[in-house]
Amino acid sequence: MGIVTVRIPTPLRGLTGGQAEVEVDGATVGDVLKTLGARYEGFGERVLDAGGGVRPFVNVYLGDQNIRQLEGLDTPVQDGQALHIVPAVAGGSQGAASGVDLGVGGR
Amino acid sequence: MNIDIHRDGGAAGSAPSLRIPEGFPGATVGDDRSPTRLALPQAMVTQLRELAEMSFPFEACGLLIGTAGHHEVVAHEVVQARNLSSERARDRYILDPEDFLAADRSARQRCLDIVGIWHTHPEHLAVPSKTDLDAAWEGYSYLIISVDALGDTVFKSWRLAGDRFAPEAIEIADPSGDA
Numbered sequence: 059m060g061i062v063t064v065r066i067p068t069p070l071r072g073l074t075g076g077q078a079e080v081e082v083d084g085a086t087v088g089d090v091l092k093t094l095g096a097r098y099e100g101f102g103e104r105v106l107d108a109g110g111g112v113r114p115f116v117n118v119y120l121g122d123q124n125i126r127q128l129e130g131l132d133t134p135v136q137d138g139q140a141l142h143i144v145p146a147v148a149g150g151s152q153g154a155a156s157g158v159d160l161g162v163g164g165r
Numbered sequence: 166m167n168i169d170i171h172r173d174g175g176a177a178g179s180a181p182s183l184r185i186p187e188g189f190p191g192a193t194v195g196d197d198r199s200p201t202r203l204a205l206p207q208a209m210v211t212q213l214r215e216l217a218e219m220s221f222p223f224e225a226c227g228l229l230i231g232t233a234g235h236h237e238v239v240a241h242e243v244v245q246a247r248n249l250s251s252e253r254a255r256d257r258y259i260l261d262p263e264d265f266l267a268a269d270r271s272a273r274q275r276c277l278d279i280v281g282i283w284h285t286h287p288e289h290l291a292v293p294s295k296t297d298l299d300a301a302w303e304g305y306s307y308l309i310i311s312v313d314a315l316g317d318t319v320f321k322s323w324r325l326a327g328d329r330f331a332p333e334a335i336e337i338a339d340p341s342g343d344a
Contacts, residue, residue, distance in 0.1 A: 065269065068233075068279065068304040078278070115300070117262045124262070144265050145302050150224055150250070150257035151286035154294035 059085045060137025064094065067145050070105075073098045082141075087120060088131030090141055105143065117144040203229075203281065203306045203322045204239040207339035210320065212243050217285040217312040223254040228265065229281030229306060230272045238280045238306050238333075244268045257296065258284050281306035281322075288313055291321035293330045301325045306333055 061083050066074050074080055075098075082097075084090040088110075095102020107113050111131070118125045119142040125133050135141070216225050230242040246264035250257040260282070272278050282305050286294075291311035293301070301307065303325045311319040323330040 065273075067269075067302075069302040071304070078273075119262075119266055122263075122266075142266055142269070144262045144269070146262065146300070147226075147260035147265060147282055147302075148250075148258060148300040149284060149294065149297035149307075150253070151289035151294055152253070152256040152296045154286055154289040154292055154297075 059083075060135055060139065062090055062135045062137075062139045062141050064090060065140065065142045067143055069145055070101065070143065073101045073104070084135060086131060087118060087125050087133045087135060087141065090135060091118070091131070115146040117146060118142070119144060201324070202237045202334045202336055203308065204237055204336045204338055205308075205320075206240070207337050209240055209243050210337060213283060213308075213310055213320070214312075214316075214318045216243075216245055217287075217310045217318055218316045220285060220287075221312055221314065221316075222287045224248055224250070224256065224258045224285050224287060226258040226260050226282070226284040228260075228268045228279050229283060229308065230268060230277050231280045232277060233280045240281060240306075241277060243283070244271075255287060256289070260284075279305070281308055283308040283310065285310045285312050291319045293323050298325075298330060301330065308335075 061081050064080050064082055066078055066080065071078060080094070082090045082093050084093055091105055092102065095106065105113060105116050105118075112118055112125070120128065120133055120135065120139060125131065216227070219225075225245065226248050227243060227245040229238075229240040230244060231238060231240040244264070246268070247261040248254055249259040249261050265279070269279055286309055289311060291309040293307065293309065297307065297309070305324070307323045307325070307330065309321055309323065311321075320335055322333040322335050324333045
């Protein structure tokens with residue numbers, strides 16, 4: 059049980075009034091995320107799925123460790139720890155057009 | 166003096182209607198607070214070209230660290246991240262979330278932020294693919310660098326606007342380069 063600092067990624071800051079970091083009290087990572095969901099409208103459904111698990115496009119780190127490698131949402135938190143919400147970043151040229159571009163570039 | 170190297174109207178009008186990430190339902194963007202211009206120092210353009218060329222024919226990816234203002238994103242630093250897509254690295258990238266975490270911590274210490282995501286499109290246009298759009302988040306500049314076997318590059322920046330990407334102008338901070 060303790061107060062943790064949660065780092066909010068840019069895409070979710072519109073829900074936290076622009077705050078990049080918020081302090082939340084809780085016993086587990088799940089508690090913290092649920093509290094955030096109650097405090098900031100829309101936050102919960104963007105981080106957690108309908109079943110209450112962390113959405114696949116979202117990573118949650120407690121300190122340096124992904125909670126998926128710990129006890130997931132049941133991972134206990136301690137006073138002063140940092141929780142990081144990290145958006146999954148992916149993509150690629152698969153399906154993109156190939157050929158000569160019209161933009162400006164060069165070497 | 167700035168040089169706008171992105172005068173193309175872009176493909177936003179023809180972009181397919183696609184979803185935003187499953188982790189981000191119901192996103193709305195496109196209000197007048199959204200930056201519409203990416204300021205990129207010439208040294209960073211050179212650095213990104215080199216990274217694109219060195220990684221060819223595989224996709225390289227990383228983050229842009231800087232500041233986001235009212236209508237402009239200013240990049241201060243390029244960070245390269247690991248591409249975890251080992252089997253499809255020619256046309257896919259999965260940015261290592263631990264590199265994201267490290268970059269965010271480093272940025273925060275300097276009162277900066279992660280403001281953009283860059284990746285290369287080897288032998289493909291610098292236009293977002295369906296794969297890009299499927300995984301896109303609002304609030305970031307998406308800088309795509311087309312690179313071919315000769316090392317020629319094209320830079321274009323995009324920003325998620327609702328269910329599509331809108332083009333974002335690029336301004337080079339130092340016009341003395343060869344862009």
